[in-house]
Amino acid sequence: MWTRGYGSLWWSSRPLRACGIHACANWHNGEVPTERSADLFQRARRVSPGGVNSPVRAFKAVGGTPRFMTSGEGAWLTDVDGNRYVDFVGSWGPMLLGHAHPQVIAAVQEAVARGTSFGTPAEPEVALAEEIVERTSVESVRLVTSGTEATMSAIRLARGVTGRDRVVKFAGCYHGHVDPLLAEAGSGVVTLGIPGTPGVPAHVTADTIVLPYNDVDAVQAAFAEFGGQIACIITEAAPGNMGLVPPAPGFNAALARIASEHGALFISDEVMTGFRAARAGHWELDGQREGWAPDLVTFGKVMGGGFPSAAFGGRRDLMEYLAPAGPVYQAGTLAGNPVATTAGVTTLRLATPELYTDLLATSLRVRELVGEALVGAGVPHVIQAAGTMFSVMWGVTDPVTDFAGAQRQDTAAFAAFFSSMLDQGVYLPPSAFETWFVSAAHDDAALTTLSEALPAAARAAARALDDRP
Template sequence: MTGRATPRSGALFERAQSVTPGGVNSPVRAFSAVGGTPRFIRSARGAWLTDVDGHEYVDLICSWGPMLLGHAHPEVLEAINEAVARGTSYGTPTEPEVLLAEEIVARTPVEKVRFVSSGTEATMSAIRLARGFTGRDVVIKFAGCYHGHVDALLASAGSGLATLAVPGTPGVPASAAGETIVLPYNDRAAVTAAFAEHGDRIACLITEATPGNMGVVPPEPGFNGFLAQTCRDHGALFISDEVMTGFRATREGGWGLDGAVEGWTPDLMTFGKVMGGGFPAAAFGGRADVMGRLAPEGPVYQAGTLSGNPIATTAGLATLRLATPEVYAALSATADTIIGAVVDALTAAGVPHAVQRAGTMFSVFFRDGAVSDFAGASTQDTAAFAAFFHAMLDAGVYLPPSAFESWFVSAAHDERAVATVLDALPIAAQAAAKASA
C-alpha cells in the first residue's frame, strides 16, 4: 500500500484521535475496514473531492448519497446563500418547509410529512408513531438493514426465526432489543412464521426499500408487496425506510422501482440524504390518519428545535426541483457505464464478483453469485476489496471505504470523471486478484 503522500491528512487524523473517538464522527470514515489513513477533504466541486494535501479524487460516495447533482451546484448554492442572508434558524414555521413537504408528497405515496434532522431521528419517530397508533410494542426488522442507531434497531437475531432479538452492541439494554424480531432478508417463510407467533403484538415491520447498508441487495420480486399485505392482514404498519433510496434510486425513490408498478403503498416512509441537499435533514411521512396521531393533532409526542430548518429545507427543495427526469436518465447512463467497466475489469482479472443495483445506486460484491441477504453479503472477500479500494484511491477515485456500502454517482460525473474511473479499474482489478490469490 504505497499511495499518494498524505502528510496533512495523517497529521489531522492523529490530532483528531486525541479529541474524537477513533478520530472520526462516523465509524466508516476511519478506514478501519480497508486500512490506511483516512483522507481529510478540504473542498468539493462537481464530481471531484480535493483533500488537504491537494490530491483530487472522483467522488463515488457523493456524501453517501445526498449529492445527486454533484458538489457545490451553482443553483443550489444560490438558493442557500439567499436563505442564509435571511437568518439561519428561527424556531418558527417557514415557507420552505411547506414547499419541501409538498414536493415530497407529490413524488411519493405519503399524504403528510414531519421533518426532523437525521435519518436516525426519522426511523425512531416512525416506530414510536407506529407503536402509538397500534397500541402494540413488537417491531420486526431484517438482518443487514440499517435504520440508524436507534436502540431497538441495533439488535441481533435471536436463536430462532421468530424469536425476539438480543442487543447487537454494548449500551443497548436487553429490554430495548427484546421487543425487536430480526429476520433474514428476502425470507417470506420467516416473515410468515414471525407473524403467526407474534402477530397480535407486532406494531410494525421496518425495512429498507432496497437495502444499501450491506451493499445493494434488491428485494426479490414481489417481496415488498408481500410485506405490505402481511402487515395489513395482521393490523401492523409497514414502514419503508427510504433514507438512502429516497429520490436517489429513482425520482420516486425505491418505491418507484416496485410499489408504483405493483400498486402497493407503505403506511409510513422515512426520508433523508437527497431531500436535505447536503444538509442535516430528514423526514417521516405516511397515511394522513396515522400521521394525525402526532402532536399537536394527537397524543404521540415528537419535537425538534432544528426540525424544518430553513437552510436545510431550502437546499433540499432546490435539489429536488433540479432533479428532473433527464437528471435521473443521465445518472442511470453513468451507472451503466461504470458497472459495465467494473464487470469487464474484474472478469479479465479473474476476480469473483457480483454487481447489484437499485436504480442509480449500485455496489460490487467480491464473491461468486448474487447476494440475497446479509449472510450472503458476509461471505465476500474483504481483503480483495481493500486492495481494490486502495488501488482506486491511488489512481484518484474515492470509493466507499467498506465492502458493505453502496456506490453513488451524480449528475456532475462528466466524461473526464468517468474516464478517470475507467482508467483506474484494470489496475485495481489486478490488485484485487493478487490479494485474493
C-alpha cells in the same frame, strides 16, 4: 466552462482534469502525499473517539490514512494535501447533482443571508414537504434532522397507533443507531465487525424480531406466533448497508399485505433510496408499478441537499396521531431548518425525470467498466443494483439475497481494490458493505479517470484473493 456529462449541464470555473492537482507522476510512483491528512487524523484522535464523527470514515476496514477533504466541485473532491479524486461516495447519497452545484449554492447563500434558524415555521419547510408529497406515496410529512430520528419517530408512531410493542426488522438492514434497531444491523456495525449491540440493554431489543431478508415464509411464521403483538415491519426499501441487496420480486408487496392482514403497519425506510434510486425513490420501482404503498416512509440524504435533514410521512390518518394534532409526541428544535430545507427543495426541483434517465445511464456505464476490469483480472464478483444505486459483492459468484450471503464477501479483496483506486484518484466507499453513488456531474473526464484506474485495482484485488490462506 460548460461540460456535458451523462447528467445535466454543469458549470466549472476551471477545466476538469483526469489527474489530481499534484503531478500525475506522484500517483504513478505510489507517492501520494498524505501528510496533512495524517496530521489532522492524529489531532482528531486526541479529541474525538477514533478520530472521526462516523465510524466508517476511520478507514479501519480498508487501512491507510483517512483523507480529510477541503472542497468538492462537481464529481471531484480535493483533500488537504491537494490530491484530487473522482467521488463515488457523494456524501453517502445526497450529492445527486454533484458537489457545490451553482444553483443550490446560490439558493443556500440567499437563505443564510436571511437568517440561519428561527425556531418558527418558515416557507421553505412547507415547500419541501409539498415536493415530497408530490413525488411519493405519502400524504403528510413531518421533518426531522437525521435518518435515525426519522426511523425512531416512525416506530414510535406505529406503536402509538397500534398499541403494540413488537417490531419486525431484517438482518443486515440498517435504520440508524436507534437502540432496538441495532440488532443484526448493517452499515458500520458489520463493517467494523461489532458483535451484538454493546450499550443497548437486553430488554430494549427484546421486542425486536430479526428475520432473514427476502424470506416471506419467516415473516408469515413470525406473525403466526406474535401477530397480535407486532406494531410494524420496518425494512430498507432496497437494503444498501450490507452491500446493495435488492428485494426479491414481490417481497415488499408481501410485507405490505402481511402487515395489513394482521393490523400492523409497514414502514419502508427510504433514507438512502428516497429520490436517489429513482425520482420517487425505490417505491417507484416496485410499489408504484405494482399498485401498493407502505403505511409510513422515512426519508433522508438527498432531500437535504447535503444538509442535515430527514423526514417521515405516510397516510394522513396515521400522521394525525402526532402532536399537536394527536397524542404521540415528537419534536425537534432544528427540524425544518430554513437553510437545510432550501437546499433540499432546490435540489429536488433540479432533479428532473430527464436527470434520473441520465443518472441511470451513468450508473450502468460505471457498472460495465467495473465489471469488465474485474472479469479481466479473474476476480469473482457480483454487481447488484437498485435503480441508480449499486455495489460490488467481492469473491462471490451467485447473487446475494440476504445478510448471511453478504457476510461471505472477501473484504481483503475489496480493501486492496479500494487502496489502489484511492492512490489513483478515485474515492470509493471505504467498506465492502456500502453502496456506490454517481451524480449528474460524473462526465467523460470523471469516467476516464475511473476507467484508467480500474485495471491496476482489479489486479490488486486478484492478488489479495490469491494470498488467502
